[in-house]
Amino acid sequence: MKKEKTTESKGSIIKHLFESLLVFLVIFLMAKNNKLSSFDYILKDALYQKPRGVQSNIKIIAIDEKTLDRLGRIDTWSRQTYADLINTLNVDDKTRPAVIGFDIIFASDVDEGDQALSDAVAATDNVVTGYQYKYEDRYTIGEGGQKILQIESVAGPYASLSKASPYKGYFNISQDSDGIVRRFKVHESDPKEVAGAGTVTSSFSYQVYDRYLNVTGKTADLADNIPTDKYGRTLINYSGKPGDYEAVSLVDVLDGNIDPRAFTGSIVLVGAYAPGMQDSFNVPNGGSAQMYGVEVHANIIQALLQGRFAVNANPNTTSLIFAFVGMFAHLIFRRRKVWLSTVVLVLVIGGQMFAGVYFNNHGQSMSLIYLPIVVIISYIYSIALRYVTERRKRKKVLNAFKKYVAPEIVEELAKKGEFKIKLGGENRDIAVLFVDIRGFTTMSEKLEPEQVVDILNRYLALTTKSIFDNKGTLDKFVGDATMAVFNSPFDLEDYEYKAVCAALDIVAGGEAIKEEFEEKYGQSVGFGVGVNCGPAVVGNVGCDFRMDFTAIGDTVNTAARLEANAKRGQVYISEEMYRRLEGRIEVEEVGIIPLKGKSNGIFVYNVTGLKETKNT
Numbered sequence: 001m002k003k004e005k006t007t008e009s010k011g012s013i014i015k016h017l018f019e020s021l022l023v024f025l026v027i028f029l030m031a032k033n034n035k036l037s038s039f040d041y042i043l044k045d046a047l048y049q050k051p052r053g054v055q056s057n058i059k060i061i062a063i064d065e066k067t068l069d070r071l072g073r074i075d076t077w078s079r080q081t082y083a084d085l086i087n088t089l090n091v092d093d094k095t096r097p098a099v100i101g102f103d104i105i106f107a108s109d110v111d112e113g114d115q116a117l118s119d120a121v122a123a124t125d126n127v128v129t130g131y132q133y134k135y136e137d138r139y140t141i142g143e144g145g146q147k148i149l150q151i152e153s154v155a156g157p158y159a160s161l162s163k164a165s166p167y168k169g170y171f172n173i174s175q176d177s178d179g180i181v182r183r184f185k186v187h188e189s190d191p192k193e194v195a196g197a198g199t200v201t202s203s204f205s206y207q208v209y210d211r212y213l214n215v216t217g218k219t220a221d222l223a224d225n226i227p228t229d230k231y232g233r234t235l236i237n238y239s240g241k242p243g244d245y246e247a248v249s250l251v252d253v254l255d256g257n258i259d260p261r262a263f264t265g266s267i268v269l270v271g272a273y274a275p276g277m278q279d280s281f282n283v284p285n286g287g288s289a290q291m292y293g294v295e296v297h298a299n300i301i302q303a304l305l306q307g308r309f310a311v312n313a314n315p316n317t318t319s320l321i322f323a324f325v326g327m328f329a330h331l332i333f334r335r336r337k338v339w340l341s342t343v344v345l346v347l348v349i350g351g352q353m354f355a356g357v358y359f360n361n362h363g364q365s366m367s368l369i370y371l372p373i374v375v376i377i378s379y380i381y382s383i384a385l386r387y388v389t390e391r392r393k394r395k396k397v398l399n400a401f402k403k404y405v406a407p408e409i410v411e412e413l414a415k416k417g418e419f420k421i422k423l424g425g426e427n428r429d430i431a432v433l434f435v436d437i438r439g440f441t442t443m444s445e446k447l448e449p450e451q452v453v454d455i456l457n458r459y460l461a462l463t464t465k466s467i468f469d470n471k472g473t474l475d476k477f478v479g480d481a482t483m484a485v486f487n488s489p490f491d492l493e494d495y496e497y498k499a500v501c502a503a504l505d506i507v508a509g510g511e512a513i514k515e516e517f518e519e520k521y522g523q524s525v526g527f528g529v530g531v532n533c534g535p536a537v538v539g540n541v542g543c544d545f546r547m548d549f550t551a552i553g554d555t556v557n558t559a560a561r562l563e564a565n566a567k568r569g570q571v572y573i574s575e576e577m578y579r580r581l582e583g584r585i586e587v588e589e590v591g592i593i594p595l596k597g598k599s600n601g602i603f604v605y606n607v608t609g610l611k612e613t614k615n616t
Contacts, residue, residue: 016334023378024327031319031370038178040369045180045284047353047368048310048360054240055305057098057266058298060247061085062273067250074277079106080113081254082270083120088253089260089268090124097263098215101128101208103171103271103279103294107156115160122164128211129168130204131156133188151188169207173281173296174233180282181291183233184300186226205300212267212305226304227311227363235365237308238284238299242291245298247273267301269294313364322352322371329375333382345379348372425539431486431499431577432536432556433472434563435463435506435529440480443523451521456480458513459525466505470498475550481563485551488538496533496580500607501614503529503571511569529571530562531607533580561595562604571607578605584612 034040063074071077082102090096106117106129121127135149157165176182188201202210213219228234250270252258271294272279280290291299303309329348333341349372356368437459444452460477467474467484471492475483484502487495506527514524534555541548562572578587586609592601 016331019334020327020330023330023374024323027326027370027374028319028323030374031322031367032315034315034367036369036373040367041176041178041180041182041284043368044356044360044365045182047357048235048365049238049284051241051244051285052237052239054244054246054298055302056246058245058302059263059266059268060245060273060294060298061250061253061268061270062247062294063104063271063277064247064249064273065275066252068274070251074104074272078111078113079117080111081250083113083116084254085250085270086117086120086124086127089263090126091260095261095264096124097126097266097268099126099128099208099212099267101130101204101267101269101297103130103204103269103297105130105132105156105171106158106161109158114158118160118164121161125167126211126215127165127167128204128207129157129161129165130171130207131168133170133172167207167211169202169204171204171293171297173293175281180284181236181296182284183235185231185233186228187232189232203300205297205304208267208269208297209301209304212301216265226309229311234309234311235360236296236300237303237310237360239302239306239308240295240299242283242286242289242295245295267298269298269301271297308361310360310363310365313359313366315367318366322367325352326371326374326378330378330382333379334385338383338386341379341382345375348375425537425541427535428488428538428551429534430488430536430538430551430555431496431531431533432551432559433467433484433486433499433503433529433531434481434560435484435503435527436481436563437525438528438568439525443525447521447523455517455521455523455525458517459510459527462509462513463506463527466502466509469505470502471495472498472502476548483560485536485538488536488551489549496577497584499531499533500571500573500577500581500585501610503531504607504610507569507571526568528563528566528568530559530564530566530573531571531577532556532559532562532574533577534558557597558595558602561597564596565593565604566606573605573607575603575605585610 030036068074071081082104086100089100106114121129132155133151134153134155136152138149140150154170157168162168170188172188173181173184184203184205186203186206188203226234248258253260271292273292273294279293281293281296283291283296325348329344332344336344352368352371356366359366437456440456443455447455459480460482463482463484464474467482470486472484472486473488473490475485477483484499486492486499486502492498506529510525510527514526518524532555534553536551536553536555538551539549541550541552558574562574566572572590573581573587578585585607587605587607590604590606592603594601
């Protein structure tokens with residue numbers, strides 16, 4: 001038996017290892033190929049893009065609906081408006097902004113105001129302008145094997161402004177596959193020098209950030225060590241949601257309603273801030289609201305100043321780590337208790353989330369969805385399989401139990417789930433029934449073995465049915481004898497009466513089939529039955545490798561002695577049994593008879609019938 005158990009254990013271990021290896025491969029391939037990137041984005045956005053609070057020194061001068069109502073469509077404005085704004089903000093060198101960034105494409109000449117803007121920009125060192133790249137439609141393959149869109153053309157600034165503005169960068173913001181802005185390109189390779197600024201150009205946000213450091217003489221956490229991926233992009237950790245940065249209307253500044261000193265030493269961004277201007281984007285923390293491009297630049301600039309950027313971690317490394325964690329978690333789920341599996345599940349998912357946030361804050365962004373998805377499926381699978389296995393085992397045990405206990409009792413206990421067998425035994429008051437076939441030895445000498453077995457099986461089936469019909473428990477067969485107990489291992493109401501009823505059913509059943517066997521084999525047999533009640537020890541008796549659930553004690557021995565003295569068709573009961581059932585059964589007094597193993601005889605009764613209708 002031990003060898004079989006060991007073999008089964010090894011088989012289970014191999015199965016669990018195979019399943020864990022499968023979990024390893026699933027997590028590794030899913031995480032490496034990022035097949036659920038859209039869902040991964042949602043989870044990362046929820047964890048990584050929580051509002052951190054915007055810096056008060058980054059302010060927005062908004063081209064909002066109030067401005068458009070006053071000045072008309074933006075494409076009809078004279079550039080003198082922007083020149084006036086620069087002059088208003090820079091009226092006093094001591095109170096001027098540190099940087100004024102125009103998130104506006106000044107693409108071509110309009111009127112005499114163009115020169116006014118160029119002169120205003122040339123007269124100061126705190127203005128940053130920009131331009132928009134247009135990329136080719138087809139990808140080219142770079143030296144590292146990555147796909148690259150080459151720059152085809154550039155929009156803005158017009159010639160005199162471009163010459164007057166040494167500090168300018170591109171406005172382009174990239175969107176992920178789901179249309180959400182999560183990253184930007186810090187620098188762009190411009191081999192054709194389309195923008196006329198050398199082979200490498202910088203983004204508008206970076207130029208504003210760099211100008212701020214130069215004008216103020218401050219240093220930033222990142223310096224020039226901004227982490228980027230192979231495409232030159234970095235993930236934006238947003239500080240604010242749409243509308244979080246302080247924004248004032250452009251016309252309020254021009255009209256003098258806002259004191260220019262409110263912008264002292266600040267980064268001032270001027271840009272579109274009204275619906276319909278085609279400069280709004282979906283962002284990770286915006287929900288259903290879009291964020292204006294000028295606000296996106298504000299978030300990027302703050303992230304640059306605070307050194308809060310990240311790139312996707314090496315997918316091979318993170319996928320391997322996730323796969324190993326998932327594999328070991330599955331092993332625990334399959335081989336440990338549910339409570340421990342639940343603890344491990346919580347620790348794995350919680351640890352993954354914590355690690356994701358920690359490493360993102362330190363420059364490495366990792367996928368978050370694949371390990372939790374697979375370990376949750378693994379956990380559910382393991383719990384469900386354990387449930388099915390336990391139900392199968394339970395059903396097997398219950399089916400086996402039905403061979404010893406009345407099936408309806410087993411079904412009731414299965415529903416309640418309350419039965420527990422006390423190891424080592426317990427004291428219970430029970431009724432014990434012994435029945436033996438009279439004349440079996442003589443009969444077996446005269447008949448063929450097959451005939452003997454046929455008769456024996458019929459009679460044992462009869463005794464078993466009678467016991468079960470009266471809710472008793474079949475304890476054991478001993479040759480041609482049967483032992484049954486009532487009120488063990490389950491509590492049974494009126495168990496003494498039911499034990500006597502079972503005995504009478506056995507006797508009556510024996511008489512009913514006696515003629516059949518006389519005609520078939522020329523032989524007949526009958527039953528002698530003994531029934532007693534009283535205290536006994538009920539429980540597991542035996543050793544660690546062979547145990548038997550039975551009842552032992554003087555009550556049991558007395559029942560066996562009563563059966564040994566009963567003749568064919570008789571049901572002998574003790575005086576204690578008669579005392580408990582007096583008035584409910586019909587008896588004949590047998591008298592005091594000696595019982596083997598007892599120094600004194602006991603008074604015995606022979607049950608001849610019932611005084612009340614049997615109700616089982």
